[in-house]
Amino acid sequence: MKERIGEYFIGIQMLSLEHIEKIMEYQSDNPGLKFGEIAIKLGYLDQRDVDEYLDMDKE
Secondary structure, eight states, rough: OOOOHHHHHHHTTSOOOHHHHHHHHHHHTTHHHHHHHHHHHHSSSHHHHHHHHGGGGGG
16 A cells, blocks of 8 residues: 555655645645645645656556
């Protein structure tokens, strides 16, 4: 099983703990949105980054 999305992007130094905190805050106010969607919306990641993470299970 792959690691959680936040842990993955911290591990490859594309997100910081501060980014994770802001994403989680946003998500608590908008529970219908997924972590990756919020990271894109806030400009921390782009769609390609999230898609590559999601595709890791398919390899």
